[in-house]
Amino acid sequence: MTDVIKLTAAETAARITNGDLTAEAVTEAHLARIDAVDEKVHAFLHVDREGALAQARAVDAQRAAGEPLGPLAGVPLALKDIFTTKGIPTTCGSKILEGWIPPYDATVTRKLKEAGVVILGKTNMDEFAMGSSTENSAYGPTGNPWDLTRIPGGSGGGSAAALASYQAPLAIGTDTGGSIRQPAAVTATVGVKPTYGGVSRYGMIAFSSSLDQGGPCARTVLDAALLHEVMAGHDPMDSTSIDAPVPAVVEAARSGNVKGMRIGVIKEFAGEGYQAGVVQRFTEAVELLRELGAQVVELSCPSFSYALPAYYLIAPSECSSNLARFDAMRYGLRAGDDGTRSAEEVTALTREAGFGPEVKRRIILGTYALSSGYYDAYYGSAQKVRTLITRDFQRAFEQVDVIVSPTTPTTAFPIGERTDDPMAMYLADLCTIPANLAGNAAMSLPCGLAPEDGLPVGLQIVAPALKDDRLYRVGAAVEAAFVTKWGHPLLEEAPQL
Numbered sequence: 001m002t003d004v005i006k007l008t009a010a011e012t013a014a015r016i017t018n019g020d021l022t023a024e025a026v027t028e029a030h031l032a033r034i035d036a037v038d039e040k041v042h043a044f045l046h047v048d049r050e051g052a053l054a055q056a057r058a059v060d061a062q063r064a065a066g067e068p069l070g071p072l073a074g075v076p077l078a079l080k081d082i083f084t085t086k087g088i089p090t091t092c093g094s095k096i097l098e099g100w101i102p103p104y105d106a107t108v109t110r111k112l113k114e115a116g117v118v119i120l121g122k123t124n125m126d127e128f129a130m131g132s133s134t135e136n137s138a139y140g141p142t143g144n145p146w147d148l149t150r151i152p153g154g155s156g157g158g159s160a161a162a163l164a165s166y167q168a169p170l171a172i173g174t175d176t177g178g179s180i181r182q183p184a185a186v187t188a189t190v191g192v193k194p195t196y197g198g199v200s201r202y203g204m205i206a207f208s209s210s211l212d213q214g215g216p217c218a219r220t221v222l223d224a225a226l227l228h229e230v231m232a233g234h235d236p237m238d239s240t241s242i243d244a245p246v247p248a249v250v251e252a253a254r255s256g257n258v259k260g261m262r263i264g265v266i267k268e269f270a271g272e273g274y275q276a277g278v279v280q281r282f283t284e285a286v287e288l289l290r291e292l293g294a295q296v297v298e299l300s301c302p303s304f305s306y307a308l309p310a311y312y313l314i315a316p317s318e319c320s321s322n323l324a325r326f327d328a329m330r331y332g333l334r335a336g337d338d339g340t341r342s343a344e345e346v347t348a349l350t351r352e353a354g355f356g357p358e359v360k361r362r363i364i365l366g367t368y369a370l371s372s373g374y375y376d377a378y379y380g381s382a383q384k385v386r387t388l389i390t391r392d393f394q395r396a397f398e399q400v401d402v403i404v405s406p407t408t409p410t411t412a413f414p415i416g417e418r419t420d421d422p423m424a425m426y427l428a429d430l431c432t433i434p435a436n437l438a439g440n441a442a443m444s445l446p447c448g449l450a451p452e453d454g455l456p457v458g459l460q461i462v463a464p465a466l467k468d469d470r471l472y473r474v475g476a477a478v479e480a481a482f483v484t485k486w487g488h489p490l491l492e493e494a495p496q497l
């Protein structure tokens with residue numbers, strides 16, 4: 001492994017700016033790494049070699065001309081294949097979008113390009129972001145770089161695996177119920193779900209519009225903050241985008257002080273289903289926060305027990321509506337169009353051939369939950385539960401500044417273990433879903449390795465909406481203390497590929 005690919009994004013950007021490295025050389029090093037390991041990992045669905053090199057050369061030219069460079073100029077990034085990229089295939093992990101070349105860039109894609117970030121390619125994901133393991137991708141699973149026979153989390157497993165295998169120092173994910181945080185937890189990387197509305201959803205293929213949120217993925221808290229500032233901000237193209245300044249996340253990540261902060265531990269995030277080593281590492285992290293001068297408060301959020309069932313009504317309901325646009329007429333695949341069939345028949349054949357089993361399950365479930373006569377019993381009730389969960393958070397945040405919990409109940413499970421058991425798969429998001437339902441900001445960061453299997457454990461931090469900076473303040477403090485105490489799991493113990 002070359003030294004260049006082991007640098008953080010912040011270091012890489014600094015070395016490009018001061019002329020120590022060229023953006024082109026940095027991109028070449030990462031493309032070489034992709035060539036060397038991605039056959040095994042399968043983090044990428046598409047690598048845009050020429051586009052990446054052209055972006056990198058443009059940054060080098062900018063520097064040569066004496067123009068100022070942005071804080072991440074020339075740094076390579078892996079983009080989840082849910083964001084549209086003009087002229088570059090975008091599949092969302094689905095056969096139904098195979099061969100579709102978007103005619104426009106998502107706002108996030110545009111912002112990255114404007115900042116001089118080098119987009120290496122598009123990463124693997126569960127089809128339409130539905131899943132917790134990346135096994136629902138129509139293009140085959142991704143391996144966890146810690147153990148290639150295990151899942152890298154999902155739906156953004158490709159982005160997390162790209163970071164953990166040093167194929168990119170930065171990545172982008174989306175989080176509807178945990179798809180940024182859960183992959184971060186099981187790969188020892190950092191993932192942030194910003195406050196709902198903090199990052200534009202324009203050009204981010206919709207799964208569940210009231211929950212979906214794009215966010216940064218990185219190997220360090222500071223790198224995530226730098227990316228957060230580049231990708232966030234108000235966008236008139238997204239009606240749910242928040243018209244407020246981006247929280248000062250980089251400043252918070254640089255300060256990293258928790259003295260006097262009140263940290264909540266939720267009683268309900270424990271008990272049956274939690275792996276002993278995960279609980280042990282989490283308990284140690286809470287102890288560490290105390291040592292750093294934080295005040296730890298135990299809290300109860302009784303409605304959180306209903307978060308999973310509420311989510312699995314709301315998300316499928318919204319997806320059944322959002323995915324109606326894949327009708328064989330507008331994008332990608334068209335099956336059975338031999339001149340003898342009606343438009344309805346072609347639509348039905350295309351959806352039958354193009355959607356995988358999990359997507360079909362959710363469309364059927366959602367259509368049922370929204371149908372007249374059942375709406376009040378299912379979707380309506382789930383929305384009421386959502387309000388109760390939001391109120392639980394509001395009450396909790398009257399007493400504490402942030403809440404911490406394990407990100408996932410277990411470490412990475414073996415590929416294939418839960419594919420026939422959707423309920424077991426859904427449990428991977430037990431701790432992450434409440435923050436999506438309430439629209440809060442949340443982060444996962446590495447919290448050591450579980451003693452029983454040597455696999456990464458994630459610490460989740462949740463902050464009130466618009467207080468994303470608190471995640472970075474606490475995250476940076478915990479990260480620094482962990483590194484001093486135990487070393488960084490990814491930098492020191494990650495298995496060689």
Ligand code: GLN
Pocket residue numbers: 129130131132154155174175176177178179180207315429
């Ligand atoms: N695993 C959850 C689901 O399957 C969350 C997915 C996500 O956050 N996109 O819906």
